[in-house]
Amino acid sequence: MARVLIVEDEEALGLLLRYNLESEGYEVEVCPRGDDADTRLRESVPDLLILDWMLPGLSGIELCRRLRTRPETERLPIIMLTARGEESERIRGLSTGADDYVVKPFSTAELMARVRAMLRRARPELVSTLLKAGDLELDRETKRCRRSGREVHLGPTEFRLLEFLMQSPGRVFSREQLLDGVWGMDVYVDERTVDVHVGRLRKAINRARERDPIRTVRGSGYAFDDRFATGA
C-alpha cells in the first residue's frame, strides 16, 4: 500500500497521525527535523508527504521549495500543515508547491480524507473509494450510501461516523475515540451526542426486519459488526 512520510516536530501530533494513517493501511514514517527529512527523501521517495510549516533544521516551506527543484520529487504530492491565522499563507503555501494545505487544528477525519483524495489523483491504484460490507455500500467519492440497492440519505456527520466504523470492522470504539475521530480532536461536545447520532444512523440504514450492522458494546462503546458481512 501507499507509503507516507510525515515531517512533524511535535511528537504527539506525529504519533497521532502515524497511528491514524497506519490503521487505514498506509506504511508510515515520521521524521521530526526538516534537514533529516531532506536527507531521507534523497534515499527514497514516498507516495505522499505531510509537511509541517514550522520545523527545526529546515522549515517546511524551504524543504518544499527544494523538493520541487529535484526531478524525483518534483511531482511528489505534498500536504502542508500550518497553524491557524494567516489566510495569506495559503497562497504562499500553494505557490511554493504544496498540493494541499491544512490548517491546525484539524480533525483527523479531514486529514485522512485529504490524504485519500490526494493519493487518488497521484496513485489511483493505491486507494479504494468503496467501502463494502454485506449489503451495505459506502462510496466516499460520491458520498453515497446504499443498503441492498436502495439509496440511503445520511447527514454529513452520520456519513463520517459510518465511514469511520466501517474502516475497522469489529473494532470497538469508545465514545471519546469516536468524538476524536469523527468530530475532531478539539471539539467540545457531550459524549451522549454520539448515542444520538448512532441512533439516527441506525434509523437511516435499517429497514423493518433488517439486521443492524452496528453493535452496541455495553460499557465500552460501539463497533461495526464484523460478522455482518457474512450474515452469520
Added chain:
Amino acid sequence: MARVLIVEDEEALGLLLRYNLESEGYEVEVCPRGDDADTRLRESVPDLLILDWMLPGLSGIELCRRLRTRPETERLPIIMLTARGEESERIRGLSTGADDYVVKPFSTAELMARVRAMLRRARPELVSTLLKAGDLELDRETKRCRRSGREVHLGPTEFRLLEFLMQSPGRVFSREQLLDGVWGMDVYVDERTVDVHVGRLRKAINRARERDPIRTVRGSGYAFDDRFATGA
C-alpha cells in the same frame, strides 16, 4: 478510443499523465526508456506520442528524429515535454519534428487540452469533442450546450464549470477544488461564488419540470449526478 504512448522516465509523472489520460478515456502505455520505446514503436504505432526531452537509452530528440524518417511514423503526432529554461530548445524541438512542445512544470489541464487539440487535428474521429449525459450535450470545440435539443446559452465560467463536473460524473468536488479546477489554482475568489455560479448554471440548463443534473452534497460540495444519464 485513441491510444497514447508516453515516453517518460520519471515514474511519478508518467503515472500522473497516465491517470489523467485514462480518466479521459484514452488507452495509455508508459515506457520509461527511449530505446525501448523505439522498439515498441516498430511493432505498433499509437495515435499520439508524448515524449520527454531527456531520456535514458535514447534521447527524446533523437527518437523523434528517427521516427520522422520512417514512413509509418512520419506523421505521428508528437508532443515533446521539456524542462523550463532554454527557449532556444523550443526551436530545435519543433524543427526536429515535434508537433507541439510543453514546458515543465505544466498544469495537467493544459496538457490534456493540447492532447485533445492535437488529436482533433490528426484523428478527428477519435476525439470526443462532445460530452454527453442523458439529454445534455456539451461541445467543447464550438463551446455550445444543448438540453434535449434546444440550444442553451452559458457564460464562459458556467461552461467550464459544467465541463469540469461532467468530466467526472458522480464525483463530489469541494468548492475549493472547483475554484482550483475551474477558476484557476491561484485566484483569490470567495468560495460562495461557486454557489452563485452553480445557481446560474442550473437556471440556464433546467426548464420547468426537468431533472437537475447537478447534485448538491451538503457539507461537501457539488457533483454531476452520475445517475442522470440513465434517468434512474
Added chain:
DNA sequence: ATCGAAACGTCAAATTGATGACGGTTCAAC
C-alpha cells in the same frame, strides 16, 4: 427486581445552501 447504561423523541440553535440585487469590469460595436 434493581440499577446503570443506552435509546428515543423533542426542541432550539447553528450551519449551510439558494437566491435576488448591486456595482464593477471587459469587450465589441459604433
Added chain:
DNA sequence: GTTGAACCGTCATCAATTTGACGTTTCGAT
C-alpha cells in the same frame, strides 16, 4: 472615445437541513 450588453464577484437575506442537549423511557446484566 463612448456606449451598452454580458459577465463576474460579493453581499444580504431567506429557507432548509443538521446538530447537540435534555428529559424520559426502555433495555440488559446481575
